[in-house]
Amino acid sequence: MLLVGLGWLLLTDFLGLLLPWMLKVGVDSAQQGAHRQLLLAAAVLLVGALLRFGTRLLSRFAFLHSACRLEIDLRRDLLSSLLCREGPFFDSHRTGDLLSRCTNDLSNIRTMAGFGLLILLNTVLVYLLTLSLLFSLSPSLTLLALIPYPLLLLLVKYLSGRLLTASSAVQKGLGRISEALEEGISGHAVIRSYSLHGVRCDHFEQLNGEYLSSSLKLAKLRALIGPVMALIAPISTLLILYFGGGRVVAGKLSLGELIAFNAYLMQLAMPTLMLGWVLSLGQRAMASIERLRSLLTPLPSTERLRLAAASTAPTVEIQRLNFAYDGQPVLKDLSLTLTAGSLTGISGTTGSGKSTLLQLLAGFYPVKPGEINIDGQDLTTLDPVEHRQRLAVVPQEGRLFSGTLQDNLLYGVPGADTELLQRVADAVCLSDEVAAFEEGFSTRVGEGGKALSGGQRQRVALGRALARDGSLWLLDDPFSHLDAATARQVWQALQPLLRDKTVLLVSARVSLLEMADDIVILDQGRVAEQGSHVELLALEGRYARLLEQERLKQELEGLA
Numbered sequence: 188m189l190l191v192g193l194g195w196l197l198l199t200d201f202l203g204l205l206l207p208w209m210l211k212v213g214v215d216s217a218q219q220g221a222h223r224q225l226l227l228a229a230a231v232l233l234v235g236a237l238l239r240f241g242t243r244l245l246s247r248f249a250f251l252h253s254a255c256r257l258e259i260d261l262r263r264d265l266l267s268s269l270l271c272r273e274g275p276f277f278d279s280h281r282t283g284d285l286l287s288r289c290t291n292d293l294s295n296i297r298t299m300a301g302f303g304l305l306i307l308l309n310t311v312l313v314y315l316l317t318l319s320l321l322f323s324l325s326p327s328l329t330l331l332a333l334i335p336y337p338l339l340l341l342l343v344k345y346l347s348g349r350l351l352t353a354s355s356a357v358q359k360g361l362g363r364i365s366e367a368l369e370e371g372i373s374g375h376a377v378i379r380s381y382s383l384h385g386v387r388c389d390h391f392e393q394l395n396g397e398y399l400s401s402s403l404k405l406a407k408l409r410a411l412i413g414p415v416m417a418l419i420a421p422i423s424t425l426l427i428l429y430f431g432g433g434r435v436v437a438g439k440l441s442l443g444e445l446i447a448f449n450a451y452l453m454q455l456a457m458p459t460l461m462l463g464w465v466l467s468l469g470q471r472a473m474a475s476i477e478r479l480r481s482l483l484t485p486l487p488s489t490e491r492l493r494l495a496a497a498s499t500a501p502t503v504e505i506q507r508l509n510f511a512y513d514g515q516p517v518l519k520d521l522s523l524t525l526t527a528g529s530l531t532g533i534s535g536t537t538g539s540g541k542s543t544l545l546q547l548l549a550g551f552y553p554v555k556p557g558e559i560n561i562d563g564q565d566l567t568t569l570d571p572v573e574h575r576q577r578l579a580v581v582p583q584e585g586r587l588f589s590g591t592l593q594d595n596l597l598y599g600v601p602g603a604d605t606e607l608l609q610r611v612a613d614a615v616c617l618s619d620e621v622a623a624f625e626e627g628f629s630t631r632v633g634e635g636g637k638a639l640s641g642g643q644r645q646r647v648a649l650g651r652a653l654a655r656d657g658s659l660w661l662l663d664d665p666f667s668h669l670d671a672a673t674a675r676q677v678w679q680a681l682q683p684l685l686r687d688k689t690v691l692l693v694s695a696r697v698s699l700l701e702m703a704d705d706i707v708i709l710d711q712g713r714v715a716e717q718g719s720h721v722e723l724l725a726l727e728g729r730y731a732r733l734l735e736q737e738r739l740k741q742e743l744e745g746l747a
């Protein structure tokens with residue numbers, strides 16, 4: 188597409204050369220009283236102008252078309268690259284900033300790749316073609332006309348550095364504004380309930396102020412470029428008028444040639460002016476490319492093992508697992524074995540590292556070689572995509588996606604039949620509520636599932652995992668939003684379906700762990716107690732206390 192555009196551009200610029208030449212022929216013919224030649228020159232001029240209109244249109248369309256395709260390709264690569272990133276990446280990048288890169292930065296690159304590139308190539312072509320014609324008309328006059336141009340080059344060099352710095356500052360500011368907007372909109376309920384409307388607006392005002400001052404700085408620089416460059420054309424014209432006029436008087440140059448010379452020189456003026464604009468555009472695009480480069484850099488690929496039998500329940504061995512966020516230790520020397528097809532329950536104090544353990548098993552954060560083995564294979568050597576294909580993960584806040592209940596329940600198995608949908612809904616005790624919705628499974632859940640209750644959201648997230656039918660289940664407190672009776676009912680309905688799976692269930696409600704083959708109580712990243720329900724009761728330790736507390740709480744709630 189670019190090559191086609193370049194072809195049309197070349198034709199446009201060739202036709203551009205014809206026009207001043209016809210002016211020369213016309214003026215010289217008029218001076219000699221050759222009426223027919225004058226008419227012919229005028230006719231060629233008219234046809235040339237019309238043709239140029241067409242070729243210019245086609246060249247622009249081709250360049251803009253290719254830029255749009257580039258933007259689409261880059262956006263697709265960006266999303267695909269973002270979705271491959273692990274937990275640490277998302278911990279260190281803000282959503283608003285990432286959104287700004289996927290919108291504002293891409294738009295800067297598209298503008299440069301479309302109009303910017305068109306103007307740049309046009310400038311090069313016009314300069315090459317026009318200069319060769321100018322030289323053929325009068326080499327000495329051409330050299331005179333070019334006197335101011337080295338000044339232009341120096342100016343371009345000086346301004347480009349300053350423009351790049353100013354553009355980066357503007358784009359960073361835009362990233363901060365997007366971030367504040369994103370947080371303001373998604374956190375609107377908290378902001379209003381804490382009456383922080385004024386505070387947030389003041390903060391936004393401050394960010395806007397910073398953005399304004401960096402934008403003004405950039406605008407001043409950009410405003411300066413055009414007028415400074417516009418000075419160059421008149422200097423050249425002045426020199427040509429004085430020295431060229433002298434030659435016409437001396438009879439060394441025809442009037443037509445002087446007029447054509449000046450017209451060609453004028454043709455250089457526009458691209459020269461546009462060069463300033465392209466320069467600032469180019470610097471903005473360079474700053475954007477820099478911001479996108481880190482996101483688009485492919486992750487280092489290591490030779491990963493293919494899974495032997497991903498569909499059978501695996502045995503997971505955790506050996507002396509240590510993990511820290513930013514140097515802050517969370518899991519310390521943790522060792523645990525989940526035998527194939529067993530149910531392991533985990534409870535413990537808040538912040539003891541339960542969710543972290545699940546995230547590590549899902550491969551969201553890197554672990555050291557040998558710390559986690561699945562079916563005897565080191566997790567760090569496994570193909571992450573294949574590893575995740577056997578997972579059924581229910582995170583603490585099971586995020587739903589805009590769409591219908593059906594879309595969400597079958598999210599992991601698009602295109603599955605409605606029979607599966609009904610089975611899944613039955614298994615997570617959601618069928619009665621779905622039947623009560625006017626539109627049944629076609630009910631829209633709203634952004635993030637906000638049209639559903641917390642308990643319904645959790646059951647949809649459970650159903651989504653069930654439909655996926657993984658062999659390693661990682662459940663992170665999936666019943667926390669359900670009342671004790673419903674939680675027990677859902678868990679009892681679910682258990683028979685998980686019989687041949689390896690399941691790790693984190694639950695703050697220890698009573699749900701009674702049926703587990705192995706129960707682990709975590710405390711500050713270490714195993715505080717481990718055993719079966721009977722063994723831990725006999726121990727009369729933390730587990731027994733937690734169970735008793737829960738029983739008393741339920742009795743009190745019952746009395747109330």
Ligand SMILES: Nc1ncnc2c1ncn2[C@@H]1O[C@H](COP(=O)(O)OP(=O)(O)OP(=O)(O)O)[C@@H](O)[C@H]1O
Nearest residue numbers: 278512513517536537538539540541542543544583
């Ligand atoms: N992405 C993160 N970046 C930095 N620190 C984190 C991150 N996620 C968790 N932590 C910290 O790690 C510790 C363990 O958190 P984790 O969520 O694993 O605990 P938990 O046992 O699941 O807690 P809860 O029962 O409250 O859900 C906490 O101190 C928490 O502040």
